[in-house]
Amino acid sequence: MHVPSSRRTFLAGGAAAGVGLAVAGRLPSLAQASPTRVHPPVKAGRVPFPPLVDDPKGVLALPKGFSYTVVTRTGVTRLDHGQGLTPADHDGMAVYDAGHGRYHLIQNHEMDPGAEFGVPHVKGTVYDPGAVDAGGCTVIKTDRAGRNLGEFVALSGTVANCAGGPTPWGTWLTCEETEDRAGDKWSEDGRSGVFQKDHGYVFEVWADGSADPRPIKCLGRYSHEALAVDRDRTRVYLSEDADEPNGLFYRWTAPRGVKLGPGVLTRLAPDAGVLAAMQIIMEDGSVLPDVAYLTSAQLGRPFPVRWIEVPDRDARNKPVREQFTDAQVTRGRKFEGVWGTDEGVYVVNSYAWDEGDLPADAAPHDGMVWFYNYRDQTIQLVTYFPHQTSSEEGTPAKYTDLTFDGPDNVTVTPWGSLVLAEDGSGASHVLSATPGGPTYAIARNQLNDSEFCGPTFTADGKVLFVNMQDPGLTLAITGPWEKYLG
Numbered sequence: 001m002h003v004p005s006s007r008r009t010f011l012a013g014g015a016a017a018g019v020g021l022a023v024a025g026r027l028p029s030l031a032q033a034s035p036t037r038v039h040p041p042v043k044a045g046r047v048p049f050p051p052l053v054d055d056p057k058g059v060l061a062l063p064k065g066f067s068y069t070v071v072t073r074t075g076v077t078r079l080d081h082g083q084g085l086t087p088a089d090h091d092g093m094a095v096y097d098a099g100h101g102r103y104h105l106i107q108n109h110e111m112d113p114g115a116e117f118g119v120p121h122v123k124g125t126v127y128d129p130g131a132v133d134a135g136g137c138t139v140i141k142t143d144r145a146g147r148n149l150g151e152f153v154a155l156s157g158t159v160a161n162c163a164g165g166p167t168p169w170g171t172w173l174t175c176e177e178t179e180d181r182a183g184d185k186w187s188e189d190g191r192s193g194v195f196q197k198d199h200g201y202v203f204e205v206w207a208d209g210s211a212d213p214r215p216i217k218c219l220g221r222y223s224h225e226a227l228a229v230d231r232d233r234t235r236v237y238l239s240e241d242a243d244e245p246n247g248l249f250y251r252w253t254a255p256r257g258v259k260l261g262p263g264v265l266t267r268l269a270p271d272a273g274v275l276a277a278m279q280i281i282m283e284d285g286s287v288l289p290d291v292a293y294l295t296s297a298q299l300g301r302p303f304p305v306r307w308i309e310v311p312d313r314d315a316r317n318k319p320v321r322e323q324f325t326d327a328q329v330t331r332g333r334k335f336e337g338v339w340g341t342d343e344g345v346y347v348v349n350s351y352a353w354d355e356g357d358l359p360a361d362a363a364p365h366d367g368m369v370w371f372y373n374y375r376d377q378t379i380q381l382v383t384y385f386p387h388q389t390s391s392e393e394g395t396p397a398k399y400t401d402l403t404f405d406g407p408d409n410v411t412v413t414p415w416g417s418l419v420l421a422e423d424g425s426g427a428s429h430v431l432s433a434t435p436g437g438p439t440y441a442i443a444r445n446q447l448n449d450s451e452f453c454g455p456t457f458t459a460d461g462k463v464l465f466v467n468m469q470d471p472g473l474t475l476a477i478t479g480p481w482e483k484y485l486g
Contacts, residue, residue, distance in 0.1 A: 074472025114188025
């Protein structure tokens with residue numbers, strides 16, 4: 001595919017209180033077009049974030065010295081060219097440099113067909129004409145002040161676009177978290193229709209208005225959540241948010257001689273490369289059947305990983321995760337956020353405590369963050385959220401801004417620490433987490449209990465963009481980030 005010269009340089013992107021792993025080194029900035037040398041998780045001394053201060057407007061509690069601007073709002077702000085109003089259910093997102101102090105945000109919208117504020121079908125952007133007012137992606141134009149400079153549709157006719165991941169070459173890979181098939185019927189609020197195409201794929205999206213609504217079939221068809229491309233541009237790591245049975249963590253390896261770049265994944269054959277599922281190997285050589293068997297007692301311990309090839313990646317007769325027995329793969333409830341570094345990849349499990357979430361003899365938890373090391377082919381638990389009864393009750397914990405659960409999207413800040421977006425019970429937070437160090441609340445939703453999504457920093461660390469899924473807000477948060485994260 002020809003890449004227009006107008007395509008801009010990628011900055012950063014994302015759509016995860018605990019304890020972590022101490023390893024020598026420091027994580028430099030990841031927010032650059034070309035990957036920098038990045039070391040494994042580190043323990044770093046950082047200035048604690050001050051307590052959150054309630055917002056007089058009742059929207060977003062922030063530490064003293066920080067402020068926010070609402071960039072877009074579902075059903076209120078308008079799309080360009082008469083395309084309609086800003087769609088709902090903001091989710092995964094990445095930020096791109098548009099020059100002259102301006103940015104483009106590529107944003108997912110996680111909706112099924114028939115939504116009140118679905119992504120409108122715009123000519124040239126439509127994948128499935130049968131998926132009306134469903135998910136997709138928009139591009140938001142903004143600046144460091146968070147001004148709304150316009151928004152337009154980049155992908156439509158897709159379903160439940162949850163997270164995804166930025167690419168080293170400056171595009172966004174959006175993930176459908178669904179397994180709908182062509183011919184399946186849908187209905188919502190008195191509206192109904194029929195899917196004309198299969199769903200559960202990844203699509204490539206550009207920030208400059210270019211559109212190519214073709215699925216990347218070689219990455220498989222399942223309930224995709226998020227992904228990351230490795231530094232060599234030959235492998236993609238992908239998470240699956242699914243249950244009954246629990247989802248898997250995958251690695252796709254490109255065919256020999258293929259290096260990924262703009263449009264390459266879309267052009268590959270459906271069976272190109274190798275899609276494989278993760279196996280965490282125990283000391284006796286057996287496969288750990290579920291991540292919930294590991295707890296904070298194993299923080300920092302590297303476990304060997306092997307990969308087993310997926311028999312039928314397009315799930316023609318059986319969902320991909322059901323093609324394996326529990327003895328063949330390592331499952332996990334809610335494999336969520338993924339973020340790649342030069343040395344490896346972070347992946348999040350959001351929680352597992354309810355009946356059916358985990359094996360009966362495993363340990364309930366309220367969130368796990370892992371780091372997979374490319375070179376060593378090992379995985380380490382680097383942050384662990386112990387289970388608390390308030391999660392089950394859906395009520396705020398006694399100390400709301402000290403007790404966290406349900407990490408979801410994850411991104412790495414320009415200073416090397418993590419930012420996690422909560423999708424748990426009770427109050428929802430944006431969190432700062434340093435593997436090997438503490439976790440702090442850096443924002444709290446005061447409107448409702450809706451999740452935060454898609455945290456993404458500009459490369460200079462001046463602005464953190466983040467979404468509040470309901471009522472559908474894109475927020476630009478500014479303040480002395482370097483003081484607390486640098």
